[in-house]
Structures are given as C-alpha cells and as structure tokens.
Amino acid sequence: AVDWKAEVWVNDVKVGEHTGGFTPFYFDITSVLNKGNNDLVVKVWDPSDRGEQPRGKQIANPHGIWYTPVTGIWQTVWLEPVATQYITNLKTTPDIDNNSVKVEVAANTTSADKVEVKVFDGKNLVAKGAALNGVPVELAMPANAKLWSPDSPFLYNMEVTLYKDGKAIDQVKSYTAMRKFSIRKGQNGITRLQLNNKDYFQFGPLDQGWWPDGLYTAPTDEALVYDLKKTKDFGYNMVRKHVKVEPARWYTHCDQLGLIVWQDMPNGGPSPQWQARNYFNGTEVIRSAASEANYRKEWKEIIDCLYSYPSIAVWVPFNEAWGQFKTPEIVAWTKEYDPSRLVNPASGGNHYTCGDILDLHHYPGPNMFLYDPRRATVLGEYGGIGLVVEGNTWVNDKKNWG
Incomplete structure (x- = not known):
C-alpha cells in the first residue's frame, strides 16, 4: 500500500521516517548537530487518494464535498531541548464515580x-501522589470535586515531576478534568446520552476544519479558536470533528471553552454498498492486509494522541461506509482500548448492532427512521443547505450542492 511518509534529515544525515499523517512524531537529532548553523529538511510523500491510507475528504480532483488535498507539513513543528532523561507522555483518566x-x-x-x-484548583493543591517503575499514579480527588461540562468547563491544573536519585530532573505542566460520558436506559425505555450521570442532549455542527487560506491549517491561532467561540455563541454544546484530526491546540480550546467533541477516524476509500436506512446485510469492503493493518495502526495512534483531552466524548471509526470493514471487530477493539468513552460504530451506516450509538443521516431532513432501545439513537447529519452570497464565496459558484 502506498502511504503518506515523512523523512527528516539534518546536515544530510537521515535521522528518521514516519508513516501516517494525522498524529505527531518526533526524532532525537542531538548526535548530528554542529555548532553554529544546521540544515534541517523534512521530505514528505503524499499520494492523496491514489494510496490506501486514511485521508478524509482529500482527493486529487476536488469537487462537491471533496476537497483539495493537503501536501507537506500542516501541523505545528518545533525544536525542544530536553534533559537526558525526561517525561515523554501523560495519560490521564478521570473517574467521577470513585472520585479519582x-x-x-x-x-x-x-x-x-x-x-x-x-x-491544583487554581493555585490551591487539592491532590498529590507518587509512584515508581512506571506504575500509574492514583489520585484521590476532593469530595466536592468540580465537574467539567459545556456550562462549566472547569479544568484542574496538573504538575508532573520526574525524579532521579531524589533529584528533580524534569517537570511538565498539564491539566485534567472530572467528567464522565455514558449512556443509560431511562424513561419509556429510551436509551439516552449522559454527561456526569445525567441525561444530556448533545447538539452541534459537523466541523470539517478546512480553511480557504490553509486547507488543513488555520492561518492563526485566533482563527482556530474563533470557529469554536462562534459555535458556542450559536448555542451549540458539541462538535463532531469530521474525518480530520486537528492540532493539539484545537482540542485544548474545546476543553477550555466547554465543547464536547465526537472524533472521527479520517477514513477514506470506497463504499461499494451503503445501506443507510436499514441494518446492513451486504458485503463490506474487502481491504488488503496492508491497508487493514495501516487503518488499525493509525486509529490506535489517533486514540493514543487524543486520549487525555477531557472534551472528547465519542470515537467514530467509520463514516457512511467509507472504507468500512470488520465493523463489530473494530468497534469492540475501540471500546476495549478506551472504555472511558462512547463508540459510534458508523455515523450514517452501514449499521450494525454494536457500540453505544445508532447514528442516522438524512438530507435535508431532519428525519428519524430507525430506533435501537439498547443504544442512544441520534441524528448524526442533516441539513446541508447553503446560502450562496455573491462576493462572499471562496469559489465564484452560484450553485450549492445541498
């Protein structure tokens, strides 16, 4: 399978390569640096829709709802000096039922x-713990711990220190939040989405994250956060991040502003059979072994990368049968790998009786035509109606697809 690949070279020495275009990667370049000036080159190969890698809405011939492909580096790039021994990653899991x-x-x-x-709650220390040998640190939170929600997006500050022979050798600052996403069967036998053990109606846009002046990349951080602030202003409490993974800052803004996130896998590929209005009884996409392995690798990397953001409530491994394969197996793996969140098997179908959500699409809609008493039944997409205002469109197009 032809896949996205990046190579990093310093002073004409190759220091590493990375496949998969949606998650961060890093290389230690210390041993090849010279005093004074250094040349750092990042080479990127991106076959767009000619490869089998996850690509979202990128195609070589953009039209309709399919967009201009992104080439090169589209996320933040930086150099960072670190100690010889240092903290590489934090993974935080809140548990409001056990207050930890x-x-x-x-x-x-x-x-x-x-x-x-x-x-810390502000500057006040509210919990403290330590561990050796890579054992997780279990922290007992205050009895009156503040819960995160779109109405009150409270974040606890966190300070993590690494010690060697009793001496602090590295320290990082982060944050976490106390919140819980779940489903529960309640009144009239209807299963509903819950936030912090209470029924919570989630309402928001299909956020695709494309910029006329940068494609995948927002021109400034102010522009990145502006969309989210307006989403809140319009009265929404969630966004579905549609077949794209954003830079880390976007998720931090969601955490701070109080926007629940449904995170898609940026899957692309053919959908030879799509049964949107009934449970699927056909034949799924048959992927090559390399393509299947690549999907699993990148989906795991995305979950690992985004795990600690409190705002993320739902993982969405497939959208509308795009490259959809082995759905119950992928859903079961996702649920087992991260039991702290809900799994929406396939937004818009093909529908299987697995996961936590039955997600229907109807255009222009809205219309609900299936129901599952064991899962939360949601209207995942509808509308698609555009207002074309002359002089205010990126492309001078009098028509609109919706």
Whole structure:
C-alpha cells in the first residue's frame, strides 16, 4: 500500500521516517548537530487518494464535498531541548464515580525513577501522589470535586515531576478534568446520552476544519479558536470533528471553552454498498492486509494522541461506509482500548448492532427512521443547505450542492 511518509534529515544525515499523517512524531537529532548553523529538511510523500491510507475528504480532483488535498507539513513543528532523561507522555483518566484520577507517566528511562503528580484548583493543591517503575499514579480527588461540562468547563491544573536519585530532573505542566460520558436506559425505555450521570442532549455542527487560506491549517491561532467561540455563541454544546484530526491546540480550546467533541477516524476509500436506512446485510469492503493493518495502526495512534483531552466524548471509526470493514471487530477493539468513552460504530451506516450509538443521516431532513432501545439513537447529519452570497464565496459558484 502506498502511504503518506515523512523523512527528516539534518546536515544530510537521515535521522528518521514516519508513516501516517494525522498524529505527531518526533526524532532525537542531538548526535548530528554542529555548532553554529544546521540544515534541517523534512521530505514528505503524499499520494492523496491514489494510496490506501486514511485521508478524509482529500482527493486529487476536488469537487462537491471533496476537497483539495493537503501536501507537506500542516501541523505545528518545533525544536525542544530536553534533559537526558525526561517525561515523554501523560495519560490521564478521570473517574467521577470513585472520585479519582489515574495518571500514567511515560519517560525515556526504564530505571526505578519516581514520578510525582500534583493537582491544583487554581493555585490551591487539592491532590498529590507518587509512584515508581512506571506504575500509574492514583489520585484521590476532593469530595466536592468540580465537574467539567459545556456550562462549566472547569479544568484542574496538573504538575508532573520526574525524579532521579531524589533529584528533580524534569517537570511538565498539564491539566485534567472530572467528567464522565455514558449512556443509560431511562424513561419509556429510551436509551439516552449522559454527561456526569445525567441525561444530556448533545447538539452541534459537523466541523470539517478546512480553511480557504490553509486547507488543513488555520492561518492563526485566533482563527482556530474563533470557529469554536462562534459555535458556542450559536448555542451549540458539541462538535463532531469530521474525518480530520486537528492540532493539539484545537482540542485544548474545546476543553477550555466547554465543547464536547465526537472524533472521527479520517477514513477514506470506497463504499461499494451503503445501506443507510436499514441494518446492513451486504458485503463490506474487502481491504488488503496492508491497508487493514495501516487503518488499525493509525486509529490506535489517533486514540493514543487524543486520549487525555477531557472534551472528547465519542470515537467514530467509520463514516457512511467509507472504507468500512470488520465493523463489530473494530468497534469492540475501540471500546476495549478506551472504555472511558462512547463508540459510534458508523455515523450514517452501514449499521450494525454494536457500540453505544445508532447514528442516522438524512438530507435535508431532519428525519428519524430507525430506533435501537439498547443504544442512544441520534441524528448524526442533516441539513446541508447553503446560502450562496455573491462576493462572499471562496469559489465564484452560484450553485450549492445541498
């Protein structure tokens, strides 16, 4: 399978390569640096829709709802000096039922180093814990812990320190939130979405994250956050991030502003059979072994990358049968890998009786035509109606697809 690939070279020495275009990667370039000036080159190969890799809405011949493909680097790039031994990743899991937070701290060392985690409400220390040998730190939160919601997006500050022989050798600052996403069968036998153990109606746009002046990349951070602020202004409490993964800052803005996120896998590919109005009884896409392995690898990397953002409520592995394969198996894996969130098997079908959500699409709609008492039944997409105002469209097009 032809896949997206990046190579990094420093002073004509190749220091590494990375496949998969939706998650961050890094390389240690210390050993090839010279005093004074250095040349750093990033080479990118992107076959767009000629490859089998996840690509979202990118195609070589953009038209209708299919967009100009992105080439090169579209997320933030930076250089960072670190200690010889340092913290590489944090994974935080809140549990409001047991009033605790689990923090898993990864470092580039395997020795019996101690990690210490402190949690703050503003400047007030409210929880503290430590662990050795990579064991997760379990933190007991205050009895009156503040819960995160779109109406009150409270974030606890977090400070994590790595110790070697009793001496602090690295420290990072982060944040976490106390919140829970679930489903529950309630009145009249209807299963509903819940936030913090209470029924919560989620309402928001299909946010595709394309920019006329940068495609996948917002021109400024102010532009990135503006869309989210307007989403809140319009009265929405969630966004579905549609077949795209955003830079880290976008998710932090959602955490801070109080917007629930449904996160899609940016899957592309053929959908030879799509049964949107009934449960699927046909033949799914048959992927090559390389294509299937690539999907699984990138989906895991996306979940790993975004796991600790409190605003993310739902994982969406497929959209409208685009490249959809082995749905019950993929859904079961996703649910097992992250049991703290809901899984929406296939937004708009093909529909299987698995996961937490039955997601219907109807254009222009709205219309609900299926129902599942065991899962939350949602209207995942409808509308698609555009107002074309002359002089205010990126392309001078009098027509509109919707």
